[in-house]
Amino acid sequence: MISESEIWETLQNVKDPEIPLISVVDMGIITGVNVSEDNFVNIKMTPTFAGCPAVNYMKEDIIDKVSLLPVSGVEVEVSYDVQWNTNMITDKGREMLKESKFALPQKHNGLIQIEMLENVECPFCRSKDTALKSSFGPTQCRAIHYCNNCLQSFEQFKPV
Amino acid sequence: MNYSDAQISAIKDLIFRMADDQLILGHRNSEWTGLGPILEEDIAFSSMAQDKLGHAQALYQILHRMGEADPDSLAFGRKEDKMRCCHFVEYPIGEYSFSLMRHFLFDESESLRFDMLGNSSFEDLSNTARKFRGELKYHTMHAETWIKQLSNGNDESRIRMQNALNICYPLALGLFEPCESDEMLIESGVFPGEKALQEKWSGKINMILSKTDLKIPDVNDIKIGYGGRKGIHTEYLKPLLDEMTEVYNIDPHAEW
Numbered sequence: 001m002i003s004e005s006e007i008w009e010t011l012q013n014v015k016d017p018e019i020p021l022i023s024v025v026d027m028g029i030i031t032g033v034n035v036s037e038d039n040f041v042n043i044k045m046t047p048t049f050a051g052c053p054a055v056n057y058m059k060e061d062i063i064d065k066v067s068l069l070p071v072s073g074v075e076v077e078v079s080y081d082v083q084w085n086t087n088m089i090t091d092k093g094r095e096m097l098k099e100s101k102f103a104l105p106q107k108h109n110g111l112i113q114i115e116m117l118e119n120v121e122c123p124f125c126r127s128k129d130t131a132l133k134s135s136f137g138p139t140q141c142r143a144i145h146y147c148n149n150c151l152q153s154f155e156q157f158k159p160v
Numbered sequence: 161m162n163y164s165d166a167q168i169s170a171i172k173d174l175i176f177r178m179a180d181d182q183l184i185l186g187h188r189n190s191e192w193t194g195l196g197p198i199l200e201e202d203i204a205f206s207s208m209a210q211d212k213l214g215h216a217q218a219l220y221q222i223l224h225r226m227g228e229a230d231p232d233s234l235a236f237g238r239k240e241d242k243m244r245c246c247h248f249v250e251y252p253i254g255e256y257s258f259s260l261m262r263h264f265l266f267d268e269s270e271s272l273r274f275d276m277l278g279n280s281s282f283e284d285l286s287n288t289a290r291k292f293r294g295e296l297k298y299h300t301m302h303a304e305t306w307i308k309q310l311s312n313g314n315d316e317s318r319i320r321m322q323n324a325l326n327i328c329y330p331l332a333l334g335l336f337e338p339c340e341s342d343e344m345l346i347e348s349g350v351f352p353g354e355k356a357l358q359e360k361w362s363g364k365i366n367m368i369l370s371k372t373d374l375k376i377p378d379v380n381d382i383k384i385g386y387g388g389r390k391g392i393h394t395e396y397l398k399p400l401l402d403e404m405t406e407v408y409n410i411d412p413h414a415e416w
Contacts, residue, residue, distance in 0.1 A: 046291075049214060050211065050214030050215050050218045050291060051210045051211050051212075051214020053210075080218070080287040080291045081287055083287065085294060112294065112297045134200040134204060135302060136200075136207035136208070136298070138203070140214075144200070144203075158298070160295065
């Protein structure tokens with residue numbers, strides 16, 4: 001019988017199609033893995049944003065990759081039983097975001113204030129002399145900032 | 161918790177109203193893609209449109225789990241008289257001031273609505289509502305920033321925003337159209353009702369607008385945009401549905 005940890009390991013190879021360095025596990029969207037006695041795998045996933053267009057892609061990718069293991073079957077359940085927030089991104093995930101040149105989402109206690117989006121550290125030059133340009137970006141999870149020091153626009157993975 | 165059949169149909173009625181509002185306003189917001197007055201606003205309206213369609217999909221998914229058709233059929237397979245959206249969301253995007261004011265009045269109500277529903281006795285709905293709240297924070301922050309800036313800007317921006325408020329306000333009250341299902345939803349702890357929501361919303365809107373020179377217009381009953389929750393719609397809904405469902409009507413099983 002396959003172990004749950006082997007499934008978790010395989011899920012490390014399923015990446016977010018929009019930020020290909022980070023896995024679904026490190027994004028924090030896998031909320032449960034269960035292997036039944038007859039080797040059937042049930043995986044629970046929660047979307048980052050309700051309208052995230054990558055959900056189905058990641059679901060299919062999970063099914064494809066886990067099906068290659070010695071399992072009798074696999075299903076991925078997408079639900080909001082656990083509601084994702086950016087605090088659920090793992091430390092490794094935060095490293096990967098940094099490497100992808102995103103400003104990191106601030107850890108928070110559930111309350112997002114507009115002040116949190118001011119003076120976000122520039123991922124290129126580390127300056128905090130930056131300004132929020134738009135709390136909406138090219139995908140639902142990104143905000144756009146501008147660095148007054150190195151004169152570059154940059155994206156933040158915005159805190160939710 | 162177990163609900164009676166009558167309670168279940170009250171819950172479905174509530175979810176249809178919310179989901180249809182999200183679907184139609186999401187579509188309207190998407191009409192700003194490529195046309196926004198500045199690039200950031202183009203992106204903001206497009207991104208909020210995507211959030212709204214995501215919310216609609218999640219709400220239709222709950223209905224599907226309750227035995228209704230699949231989300232695509234619910235979104236694209238119903239005729240005008242089966243839609244439960246309010247008149248406010250049906251209006252064309254108009255001038256940017258109109259769309260911005262609608263975004264402000266609607267999203268403040270939406271945010272309060274999902275706050276309330278976060279405590280709903282109906283677990284599927286409370287989980288989903290809690291999910292939406294984090295996203296909506298960005299919508300209300302965006303709306304409030306622009307409302308304050310433009311309403312306190314120069315004469316032209318203030319006059320445009322006041323005109324938009326005069327048109328939008330009576331329509332916005334249609335969001336809270338009294339519904340037969342309200343009492344049952346209150347009793348069963350599913351939702352505290354449209355009247356309670358409207359009171360909270362009025363307080364919030366008044367508080368924000370008090371920091372501007374805008375005046376909330378006097379509204380008489382004739383002007384309130386009621387009817388949508390009963391399937392009676394404005395002339396704007398049908399052309400919108402025709403456009404949205406064009407491909408679906410040719411081939412409901414088309415794959416994209």
